[in-house]
Amino acid sequence: MAKIDILLGLQWGDEGKGKQIDELLPTYDGVARFQGGDNAGHTIKLNDISIVGHLLPSGFLRPGADMFIGNGLVVNPVSLIKEINQLKERDIDVTDRLYISERAKLVTYLHPFIDQAEEARLGKSSVGTTLRGIGPAYSQARGRQGLLIGEVLGSNYEERLETFIDFQMTTLGMYKKWGYEISTEKIAEAKEIWDKAVREMKKLKICDVSSLVRTKLAEGKKIMAEGAQGAMLDFDFGDYPNVTSSNTLTANICLGLGVPHTAIGDVCGVVKAYVTKVGGGYFPSRIKDEEVEKLFQEAGGEFGATTGRRRMCGWMDLPALRHAIYLSGTTKLFINKTDICPVDTIRVVTGYIDKNGQAIKSMPFHLNEIVDVETKEFKGWGKDVYGINDKTKLPEELVTYIDYIQSQVEDLGVKIISIGTGPDRNQSVSW
Numbered sequence: 001m002a003k004i005d006i007l008l009g010l011q012w013g014d015e016g017k018g019k020q021i022d023e024l025l026p027t028y029d030g031v032a033r034f035q036g037g038d039n040a041g042h043t044i045k046l047n048d049i050s051i052v053g054h055l056l057p058s059g060f061l062r063p064g065a066d067m068f069i070g071n072g073l074v075v076n077p078v079s080l081i082k083e084i085n086q087l088k089e090r091d092i093d094v095t096d097r098l099y100i101s102e103r104a105k106l107v108t109y110l111h112p113f114i115d116q117a118e119e120a121r122l123g124k125s126s127v128g129t130t131l132r133g134i135g136p137a138y139s140q141a142r143g144r145q146g147l148l149i150g151e152v153l154g155s156n157y158e159e160r161l162e163t164f165i166d167f168q169m170t171t172l173g174m175y176k177k178w179g180y181e182i183s184t185e186k187i188a189e190a191k192e193i194w195d196k197a198v199r200e201m202k203k204l205k206i207c208d209v210s211s212l213v214r215t216k217l218a219e220g221k222k223i224m225a226e227g228a229q230g231a232m233l234d235f236d237f238g239d240y241p242n243v244t245s246s247n248t249l250t251a252n253i254c255l256g257l258g259v260p261h262t263a264i265g266d267v268c269g270v271v272k273a274y275v276t277k278v279g280g281g282y283f284p285s286r287i288k289d290e291e292v293e294k295l296f297q298e299a300g301g302e303f304g305a306t307t308g309r310r311r312m313c314g315w316m317d318l319p320a321l322r323h324a325i326y327l328s329g330t331t332k333l334f335i336n337k338t339d340i341c342p343v344d345t346i347r348v349v350t351g352y353i354d355k356n357g358q359a360i361k362s363m364p365f366h367l368n369e370i371v372d373v374e375t376k377e378f379k380g381w382g383k384d385v386y387g388i389n390d391k392t393k394l395p396e397e398l399v400t401y402i403d404y405i406q407s408q409v410e411d412l413g414v415k416i417i418s419i420g421t422g423p424d425r426n427q428s429v430s431w
């Protein structure tokens with residue numbers, strides 16, 4: 001029986017998971033998503049092509065790679081069909097190798113409105129969600145009100161949907177109390193697009209992905225599981241409520257794909273050489289100097305792949321990284337975006353300080369308990385690292401920086417495998 005290796009983001013998302021999966025895929029037969037939904041935005045760049053996958057696993061530019069959407073996802077048919085069609089426009093047809101779990105959760109045309117309504121209710125303390133309806137889809141699925149993807153093929157689909165839509169309309173109506181109202185025209189418009197997408201989705205391979213993966217593993221096929229979001233956005237171990245509504249850590253692969261823990265192989269973690277975050281919530285290592293943060297945003301093109309929002313930038317955060325490594329069981333580390341170094345001095349956060357000036361020894365209950373950070377300075381390495389593939393050609397300052405990170409995770413049994421020097425496939429250096 002082959003094992004499933006896993007690739008996860010270890011920060012707050014957008015670590016370059018898409019690029020990393022695409023680069024590693026030649027040694028795999030398939031790639032599987034196990035959580036999240038179209039809140040994800042995974043970019044794959046190959047020469048002039050740059051494609052962002054939201055629901056589709058990052059195997060679309062690797063012909064022959066199977067693509068599995070596990071039961072742990074919440075699937076909006078509109079996004080799914082849009083992505084498939086956008087690929088078709090580039091002569092890439094993934095429909096023969098795309099398998100969607102019948103047990104994945106169906107996102108309706110009302111879920112994004114409920115997400116909007118809830119964010120409006122929260123006002124200043126909103127989570128800053130992607131407004132894709134992810135939170136409401138997971139909570140209503142847990143509440144057993146929702147529908148599974150496989151139900152769209154069932155004989156009582158219309159009836160089941162009607163009951164659920166009635167429930168959702170009542171839920172939406174409740175938000176009038178907080179001033180949120182959505183016009184019937186907007187709902188009708190969304191419904192029409194969604195119904196059409198559901199009809200298209202019915203033609204796809206909706207099946208028992210858990211047993212299909214089991215069969216593939218028994219045949220010795222190698223599958224990579226692809227995390228979405230990041231370890232610090234994990235529902236249980238992130239900074240609740242500033243989290244996503246699914247578990248992003250290794251443990252969720254078993255339940256989000258339907259495989260036993262014994263099927264799990266290597267755990268690969270991806271980080272950026274710095275950190276970014278979008279949405280609300282506390283971000284301990286955020287760069288305090290706005291001008292410096294802006295330099296990173298611009299040099300790194302730090303604008304969300306899903307919502308286009310400006311990403312906040314911070315220094316590499318070692319306590320958070322160690323926390324994420326431990327929780328995910330990461331053994332192999334990939335560090336992207338080392339070509340982005342627009343300043344002369346780089347910092348690494350080495351510790352947190354509480355309001356009494358005391359060192360915080362472990363991740364606090366709420367990140368806002370961290371009032372200051374301890375940092376270590378490193379010399380910047382300039383901008384000419386872009387596209388380098390050869391370690392001997394890297395600036396000494398960058399080697400020093402990466403070796404330092406290695407020394408700080410060594411005791412956790414982690415080895416840095418490669419660093420990214422550009423967004424394109426194979427713009428990387430083995431370590």
Ligand code: GDP
Nearest residue numbers: 014015016017018041042043337420421422423
């Ligand atoms: P994901 O959500 O983790 O897949 O990451 P995103 O696609 O949202 O954001 C990562 C961004 O960084 C994308 O635009 C990638 O093309 C880009 N990227 C990934 N690795 C590198 C790298 O090593 N260098 C540079 N310059 N860009 C990279």
Ligand code: IMO
Nearest residue numbers: 013014039040041128129130228229244278279
């Ligand atoms: P990838 O897979 C970065 C963030 C949102 C918000 C919080 C909850 O591309 O790394 P949600 O819509 O999930 O209910 O929003 O999570 N978030 C992400 N941030 N990258 C992502 O995905 C994200 N997916 C969700 O900004 O703070």
Ligand code: MG
Nearest residue numbers: 014041042305
């Ligand atoms: Mg992303």
